[in-house]
Amino acid sequence: AQTVTQSQPEMSVQEAETVTLSCTYDTSESDYYLFWYKQPPSRQMILVIRQEAYKQQNATENRFSVNFQKAAKSFSLKISDSQLGDAAMYFCAYRSAWGGNTPLVFGKGTRLSVIA
Amino acid sequence: DAGVIQSPRHEVTEMGQEVTLRCKPISGHDYLFWYRQTMMRGLELLIYFNNNVPIDDSGMPEDRFSAKMPNASFSTLKIQPSEPRDSAVYFCASTTGREYSNQPQHFGDGTRLSIL
Numbered sequence: 001a002q003t004v005t006q007s008q009p010e011m012s013v014q015e016a017e018t019v020t021l022s023c024t025y026d027t028s029e030s031d032y033y034l035f036w037y038k039q040p041p042s043r044q045m046i047l048v049i050r051q052e053a054y055k056q057q058n059a060t061e062n063r064f065s066v067n068f069q070k071a072a073k074s075f076s077l078k079i080s081d082s083q084l085g086d087a088a089m090y091f092c093a094y095r096s097a098w099g100g101n102t103p104l105v106f107g108k109g110t111r112l113s114v115i116a
Numbered sequence: 117d118a119g120v121i122q123s124p125r126h127e128v129t130e131m132g133q134e135v136t137l138r139c140k141p142i143s144g145h146d147y148l149f150w151y152r153q154t155m156m157r158g159l160e161l162l163i164y165f166n167n168n169v170p171i172d173d174s175g176m177p178e179d180r181f182s183a184k185m186p187n188a189s190f191s192t193l194k195i196q197p198s199e200p201r202d203s204a205v206y207f208c209a210s211t212t213g214r215e216y217s218n219q220p221q222h223f224g225d226g227t228r229l230s231i232l
Binding site for chain 2: 033035037042043044045047050052091100101103104106107108109
């Protein structure tokens, strides 16, 4: 079974600074997808960014980018120019590429605080 | 576009009562997932459906839990009888599925369930 580990329960960053959230995963599969979801206090689950394992290029969405290291099974999220609205729980998630659209396996999350 | 719609948003009930959570997936989506979020266990899959058929219910905690999807636009998660340990946030998510599809799951706003 696949597992996802987020080793930083809490992180903080100064407004306008850059922060990196860590995520590692364990799998024997070669094809899969990785996601970062944001959960603000409103408890919505908002997709931040996604990465296909077969793509070597790291995904980028505006101020959000990932560092995907397939051999190391690492998938970190970098938030640049942090804003107060970035304060939330961030979940890393894994999905197998086999068997249709399979369920997500989540890490335990990292709570990000943004300091004004 | 309407997103995934869950009801109720909050539910408070007494132990032993029947609880029914409802979900309307995004139109055209053929996969539907029920997840549960607790402080101790994080986000975990309960059950998921493809084309209204349950595919994997191994995450359903026990016989007190049941889920149905009578048609493509509606699903229910029922707990009978409810217990205090069932208190959690329950999320419904939907997506469209194809092999090697990177389509993300879209989440509803969740139902916060409190069993007294």
